[in-house]
Amino acid sequence: MKQQQIEVLGEFYDYSKKLIPAVETVISELKGNRQEDTEEFLNMVIHGINWTIEVLNHTMDIINAGEAIIDKEQINEGILGLERAIREKDDNGAAEVLKDKILPFLLVLNARAAVITNQLLN
Numbered sequence: 767m768k769q770q771q772i773e774v775l776g777e778f779y780d781y782s783k784k785l786i787p788a789v790e791t792v793i794s795e796l797k798g799n800r801q802e803d804t805e806e807f808l809n810m811v812i813h814g815i816n817w818t819i820e821v822l823n824h825t826m827d828i829i830n831a832g833e834a835i836i837d838k839e840q841i842n843e844g845i846l847g848l849e850r851a852i853r854e855k856d857d858n859g860a861a862e863v864l865k866d867k868i869l870p871f872l873l874v875l876n877a878r879a880a881v882i883t884n885q886l887l888n
Contacts, residue, residue, distance in 0.1 A: 795808075808860075836871070
């Protein structure tokens, strides 16, 4: 089981190299630089965030082994805030949640995945 978790974290690590810049781009677009495909792009980013949450759910025990690195309740609050902003068509609110809650989570998870999968050496 642990080896499978490490493999999944490795997949997340590789994927996060694309997801993190995508989140940064969609934040910019939502803050006033909306493009023709922003809605579609945002949906793709949300799909990636949802997949990341699935990864987190299956790997939480090794991510937080020894110390609490990720606070799942904090992430859930961020997800709920993002859902609310999107439902209310509040681009600025969605951008703020992505910037303040989701992006930091992705960066921490990326760093932790790198440590666990020894990606720092590659």
